[in-house]
Amino acid sequence: xxxxxxxxxxxxxxxxxxxxxxxxxxxxxxxxxxxxxxxxxxxxxxxxxxxxxxxxxxxxxxxxxxxxxxxxxxxxxxxxxxxxxxxxxxxxxxxxxxxxxxxxxxxxxxxxxxxxxxxxxxxxxxxxxxxxxxxxxxxxxxxxxxxxxxxxxxxxxxxxxxxxxxxxxxxxxxxxxxxxxxxxxxxxxxxxxxxxxxxxxxxxxxxxxxxxxxxxxxxxxxxxxxxxxxxxxxxxxxxxxxxxxxxxxxxxxxxxxxxxxxxxxxxxxxxxxxxxxxxxxxxxxxxxxxxxxxxxxxxxxxxxxxxxxxxxxxxxxxxxxxxxxxxxxxxxxxxxxxxxxxxxxxxxxxxxxxxxxx
Amino acid sequence: xxxxxxxxxxxxxxxxxxxxxxxxxxxxxxxxxxxxxxxxxxxxxxxxxxxxxxxxxxxxxxxxxxxxxxxxxxxxxxxxxxxxxxxxxxxxxxxxxxxxxxxxxxxxxxxxxxxxxxxxxxxxxxxxxxxxxxxxxxxxxxxxxxxxxxxxxxxxxxxxxxxxxxxxxxxxxxxxxxxxxxxxxxxxxxxxxxxxxxxxxxxxxxxxxxxxxxxxxxxxxxxxxxxxxxxxxxxxxxxxxxxxxxxxxxxxxxxxxxxxxxxxxxxxxxxxxxxxxxxxxxxxxxxxxxxxxxxxxxxxxxxxxxxxxxxxxxxxxxxxxxxxxxxxxxxxxxxxxxxxxxxxxxxxxxxxxxxxxxxxxxxxxxxxxxxxxxxxxxxxxxxxxxxxxxxxxxxxxxxxxxxxxxxxxxxxxxxxxxxxxxxxxxxxxxxxxxxxxxxxxxxxxxxxxxxxxxxxxxxxxxxxxxxxxxxxxxxxxxxxxxxxxxxxxxxxxxxxxxxxxxxxxxxxxxxxxxxxxxxxxxxxxxxxxxxxxxxxxxxxxxxxxxxxxxxxxxxxxxxxxxxxxxxxxxxxxxxxxxxxxxxxxxxxxxxxxxxxxxxxxxxxxxxxxx
Numbered sequence: 006x007x008x009x010x011x012x013x014x015x016x017x018x019x020x021x022x023x024x025x026x027x028x029x030x031x032x033x034x035x036x037x038x039x040x041x042x043x044x045x046x047x048x049x050x051x052x053x054x055x056x057x058x059x060x061x062x063x064x065x066x067x068x069x070x071x072x073x074x075x076x077x078x079x080x081x082x083x084x085x086x087x088x089x090x091x092x093x094x095x096x097x098x099x100x101x102x103x104x105x106x107x108x109x110x111x112x113x114x115x116x117x118x119x120x121x122x123x124x125x126x127x128x129x130x131x132x133x134x135x136x137x138x139x140x141x142x143x144x145x146x147x148x149x150x151x152x153x154x155x156x157x158x159x160x161x162x163x164x165x166x167x168x169x170x171x172x173x174x175x176x177x178x179x180x181x182x183x184x185x186x187x188x189x190x191x192x193x194x195x196x197x198x199x200x201x202x203x204x205x206x207x208x209x210x211x212x213x214x215x216x217x218x219x220x221x222x223x224x225x226x227x228x229x230x231x232x233x234x235x236x237x238x239x240x241x242x243x244x245x246x247x248x249x250x251x252x253x254x255x256x257x258x259x260x261x262x263x264x265x266x267x268x269x270x271x272x273x274x275x276x277x278x279x280x281x282x283x284x285x286x287x288x289x290x291x292x293x294x295x296x297x298x299x300x301x302x303x304x305x306x307x308x309x310x311x312x313x314x315x316x317x318x319x320x321x322x323x324x325x326x327x328x329x330x331x332x333x334x335x336x337x338x339x340x341x342x343x344x345x346x347x348x349x350x351x352x353x354x355x356x357x358x359x360x361x362x363x
Numbered sequence: 364x365x366x367x368x369x370x371x372x373x374x375x376x377x378x379x380x381x382x383x384x385x386x387x388x389x390x391x392x393x394x395x396x397x398x399x400x401x402x403x404x405x406x407x408x409x410x411x412x413x414x415x416x417x418x419x420x421x422x423x424x425x426x427x428x429x430x431x432x433x434x435x436x437x438x439x440x441x442x443x444x445x446x447x448x449x450x451x452x453x454x455x456x457x458x459x460x461x462x463x464x465x466x467x468x469x470x471x472x473x474x475x476x477x478x479x480x481x482x483x484x485x486x487x488x489x490x491x492x493x494x495x496x497x498x499x500x501x502x503x504x505x506x507x508x509x510x511x512x513x514x515x516x517x518x519x520x521x522x523x524x525x526x527x528x529x530x531x532x533x534x535x536x537x538x539x540x541x542x543x544x545x546x547x548x549x550x551x552x553x554x555x556x557x558x559x560x561x562x563x564x565x566x567x568x569x570x571x572x573x574x575x576x577x578x579x580x581x582x583x584x585x586x587x588x589x590x591x592x593x594x595x596x597x598x599x600x601x602x603x604x605x606x607x608x609x610x611x612x613x614x615x616x617x618x619x620x621x622x623x624x625x626x627x628x629x630x631x632x633x634x635x636x637x638x639x640x641x642x643x644x645x646x647x648x649x650x651x652x653x654x655x656x657x658x659x660x661x662x663x664x665x666x667x668x669x670x671x672x673x674x675x676x677x678x679x680x681x682x683x684x685x686x687x688x689x690x691x692x693x694x695x696x697x698x699x700x701x702x703x704x705x706x707x708x709x710x711x712x713x714x715x716x717x718x719x720x721x722x723x724x725x726x727x728x729x730x731x732x733x734x735x736x737x738x739x740x741x742x743x744x745x746x747x748x749x750x751x752x753x754x755x756x757x758x759x760x761x762x763x764x765x766x767x768x769x770x771x772x773x774x775x776x777x778x779x780x781x782x783x784x785x786x787x788x789x790x791x792x793x794x795x796x797x798x799x800x801x802x803x804x805x806x807x808x809x810x811x812x813x814x815x816x817x818x819x820x821x822x823x824x825x826x827x828x829x830x831x832x833x834x835x836x837x838x839x840x841x842x843x844x845x846x847x848x849x850x851x852x853x854x855x856x857x858x859x860x861x862x863x864x865x866x867x868x869x870x871x872x873x874x875x876x877x878x879x880x881x882x883x884x885x886x887x888x889x890x891x892x893x894x895x896x897x898x899x900x901x902x903x904x905x906x907x908x909x910x911x912x913x914x915x916x917x918x919x920x921x922x923x924x925x926x927x928x929x930x931x932x933x934x935x936x937x938x939x940x941x942x943x944x945x946x947x948x949x950x951x952x953x954x955x956x957x958x959x960x961x962x963x964x965x966x967x968x969x970x971x972x973x
Contacts (some may be wrong), residue, residue, distance in 0.1 A: 012499075042833075071819065074657070074812045087834070092817035094810075096656060098649070099675050105641065105649025112602050112637040112650070113659035116811050135649070138642040236726040306408050334637045337628035337858050341601040341637065342658030342811060349599035349660070351625040353772045356597065360769045363585035 031273035051203030051229030078103040082124035082151035101132025104139035114340040119146035140193035143221035145329040153231040186226040197223035204267035221329040249257040291319030378569040383438040384475040385449035394426030400513035401432040406534035412575035443883030444958040483778035518556025587760035590731035592617030594738015602661040604650035611692040614664040644669035648676040655686040656810040662688035678717030693760040704956030707757035710932040727877040735770040738871040746780035762878040785816035796830040805851030859905035869897040873919035886961035
C-alpha cells in the first residue's frame with residue numbers, strides 16, 4: 006500500500022470513528038440531545054439563531070436539561086422554547102407576564118435553572134412592569150429579549166422598541182422614541198445587562214455563558230431582525246414582493262422563504278450589517294476600557310451610542326454583590342415543592358398553643 | 364358641654380329591663396384609636412359568656428372620616444346583624460346628630476359632652492361624658508391623649524351596663540399581647556371614667572349585661588382573614604403572593620405574621636414557605652400559577668378589583684391545568700365600589716372568571732373555623748383537580764371578629780394529586796401524556812419541573828394542545844380537551860365540600876344561602892318558625908353544585924336563594940344549572956353595604972310565600 010493510500014485509509018478510519026462516536030459533552034450527550042421540536046418561525050428569523058445559541062451553550066456547559074425551566078410569554082419569540090432543550094419543562098404563559106410565572110416557579114424550586122425568553126412587545130410594551138420588577142427582585146434567571154422592534158405574530162405593528170422615524174408597511178411612520186431595554190434594566194437595578202446581535206454567535210454564546218453563571222437576573226437584549234415585518238420602506242433595498250403589491254394587512258399570507266439567518270464574522274470595533282430588508286445597522290462593540298462594574302459608565306456608553314445611531318453590544322454592567330430573590334427569602338435547603346408533609350404542616354401542639362391565645 | 368342636653372329631664376326609672384339583648388353603636392372618627400377600645404369591649408363581653416358579634420363600619424380613609432362599631436349582644440345566640448341599635452356612644456362631632464337620631468326608641472345615648480349637640484329626643488336617655496376633663500385629669504403624655512380618650516366610654520359603659528371590670532382588664536392585657544404598661548395606662552382611664560360615672564350618673568334605663576353560660580364555652584373569637592391565613596399555613600402553603608387591597612390585606616399579613624413561628628424548618632432554621640408582595644394582582648396570580656406548576660401549594664388573596672385583574676391568568680390555570688388558590692375577600696362592587704363595605708358580589712365573576720369556556724371551583728366559608736378548614740381544603744382540591752380554586756370570603760367574615768369553634772387540626776393527610784416521579788415516568792415507557800384521561804375522571808397525570816428523567820418534560824401552555832401538551836389546531840383535539848375538562852368538572856362536583864342541610868320535616872319552604880349570611884338565616888328561620896312558617900335550609904359551601912342541591916330544591920315547593928348582592932348571582936347560577944327547577948327558585952338579594960339582617964330575610968320569605 007502506498008503512503009498516500011495508507012493515509013487515505015487512516016483518514017477514512019478516523020472519519021468513521023468520528024461518525025460512530027460523535028462529540029459528546031460532560032454528560033455524554035450529543036448536541037442533538039439539546040434540540041426541541043422543529044421551529045415554525047419564518048425562515049431566516051433571528052430568533053432561530055438565538056435558539057441555536059441556547060442549545061450550543063447548554064450542551065457545551067453540560068446543563069442537565071431536567072433541571073432547567075424554559076419560560077416565555079406570548080409572541081414569536083415566546084414560541085421558541087418549544088424549539089430547544091426538549092428535555093426541559095417549558096411554560097408558554099400569557100403576554101408580558103412571563104416574569105411573574107418565573108418568579109413563582111423559582112420560589113417553588115430554587116434548584117432549577119431558569120431561562121426566560123421574551124420579545125420586545127412582551128418585555129417593553131405589555132410587560133414592562135413585570136420586567137422591571139423582576140430586575141428589582143434580582144430574580145435568579147437569564148432573561149433573553151429577542152428584540153426586533155415589531156409585533157410579528159399579529160403581523161407587523163410597532164412595539165415600544167421601534168425606532169423613532171421607522172416605517173412599517175402597514176403602520177406608517179413611528180414618531181415615538183424607543184424604550185431601550187438595557188437602559189430600563191439598568192434603571193430598575195438589574196445586576197447583569199448586556200446587548201448583542203442574533204447573528205453574532207460568538208458574542209451571544211459568550212454572554213449566555215456569563216449570564217448562566219450570574220447571581221441574580223441577567224438580561225441580554227438581543228437584536229433579532231424580523232425577516233417579514235420589520236420592513237423599512239425608507240430603506241433603498243426593501244422587499245420587492247411586499248412593496249409592489251398593496252396587500253391589506255389581514256390578507257398578507259405570503260412570506261417569501263428566501264432568507265438565511267444572518268450570521269456575521271468576528272469583528273473588532275464596528276461592523277455594518279445588512280438586514281434581510283436591506284436596511285443596515287452598525288454594531289459597535291463596547292470599548293475594552295469600559296468598566297462593567299459601573300452603572301454610570303453603562304448609562305453613558307449606551308447613551309453615546311444612541312447619539313451616534315449605533316447598536317452598542319457587549320456586557321454593559323454586572324454586579325455580583327446583590328443577593329438574589331431566593332437569598333432574600335431565606336428558604337430552607339430542600340426546594341419548597343419537594344418538602345415532605347411533615348415540614349409543611351405544623352404540629353397539633355402548635356395549633357393548640359395558638360388556640361389558647363385566641 | 365351642651366346645656367340643652369345636660370338639662371334634659373331624666374327618664375323615669377320604670378324602664379323595662381333588657382339584659383344581653385341589644386346593640387351598642389360606637390361612633391368615632393377613623394384613626395382615633397377606637398379599634399382597641401371596641402375590641403376590648405367585645406372581648407370582655409365574650410368572656411362574660413354573652414353571645415356577641417361585632418361589625419366595624421369604617422371609611423376608606425386613614426384619619427378623620429366617621430367610623431361606627433356595632434356590638435350586638437344576643438342572649439339567644441343570634442349572630443346576624445341587628446337592624447336596631449339601642450345603646451349609642453357618640454364620640455364624633457361630625458355625625459353626632461344623625462347618630463343620636465338613629466337610636467331605637469327607649470334607647471340610651473352616651474356622648475362626649477364637648478360635642479355640639481342641640482336637638483334631643485324625648486324617647487331616649489342621655490348620659491354625658493366629660494371626656495376632655497377626664498383625660499386632662501389623667502395627666503397623660505400628649506401623644507396618647509386622643510388614643511386613651513376612647514377608654515372613657517369603656518369605663519362609663521362598664522358602669523352603666525355592669526360590664527365586668529376584671530374582664531376589661533384581661534382583654535386589655537390580651538390586646539397588648541401581655542405588655543402590662545400600655546394595658547395599665549388604658550385601664551387607669553377606664554377606672555377613672557367608671558368612678559366618675561358611679562359618682563355622677565344616675566342610671567334610669569333598663570339596659571345591662573349579665574354573665575351567661577351555654578354559648579361561648581369552648582369557643583374562640585377570631586376574624587376570617589386570620590383564620591384563613593392559619594388554615595393555609597396548616598394546609599401546607601408554600602408560596603403566598605399578594606398585593607395590598609382592602610379587605611383582603613390582613614389575610615396575607617397574617618400569613619407573614621404567623622408563618623415565621625409555625626413554618627421555620629427546625630433542621631435549617633430557614634423558611635419552608637415564601638411570601639412575596641407582588642407589584643400588582645396580575646403578578647400575584649402569575650406567581651401562584653408559576654409556583655403551582657412547579658409543585659408548590661401556592662395562593663394569593665385579593666378582593667373584587669384584584670380578581671378582575673387576575674381573569675386572564677385564571678383561564679391559563681384552568682386550561683393549562685395548574686393548581687392555584689385565590690382567596691377573594693369580597694367588598695362592594697361594581698368597580699372600586701365601596702372598599703370598606705361588605706357584600707357578596709363576585710359569585711358570578713368568580714365562577715366564570717376569564718374569557719373562553721371557563722368554570723371554576725368556588726368555596727364559600729361561613730365562619731372563621733371554616734375559613735381555617737378551607738385553607739387546607741382549597742389546596743387539596745387545587746392539586747387533586749389540577750385547577751384554580753377560588754375561595755369567596757367577604758369583608759364581614761374576613762375583617763370582623765366572630766365567635767367560632769376553635770380551629771380543628773386537619774386530620775386528612777394532604778392530597779398532592781396525581782404527580783408522577785422519575786421512576787413512574789420510566790415505568791410508563793414513553794406512553795405518558797400530560798393530558799391523557801387514564802382514569803376516566805378527566806384528570807391527567809402531571810410531572811413537576813426538576814423531575815430527573817428526560818421523558819418527564821412537557822410544555823405547559825394556554826394555547827390549544829393535544830394529550831401530549833403539544834400545540835394543536837386540530838378541531839378534534841380541541842373538542843376532546845374540552846369534553847375532558849367538562850368530565851373533570853363533573854368530578855369536582857363529587858369532591859368539593861358538600862352543603863350543610865338543616866331539614867324541618869314540616870317545611871314546604873326551602874332557603875339556600877351561602878357564606879357569612881349563615882347567622883342571619885338561622886335567626887330568620889327562628890322568626891319564621893315563630894310565625895308558623897317552617898323552613899329547611901341548605902348552606903351551599905361550594906360550586907359546582909352536586910346532586911344534593913338538586914334534591915333539596917326538588918323537596919320544596921319554593922326555595923328562596925338568599926345572598927348579599929344586587930342581582931341575585933347565586934340564584935342566577937342555580938337557575939342555569941337546574942333549569943328544570945328554575946321556576947321554584949326565588950331570589951332574595953340585597954346589597955347595601957351591610958351584612959344581611961334576619962329581618963330582611965324573614966320578611967322577604969314571609970312576603971314571598973304567597
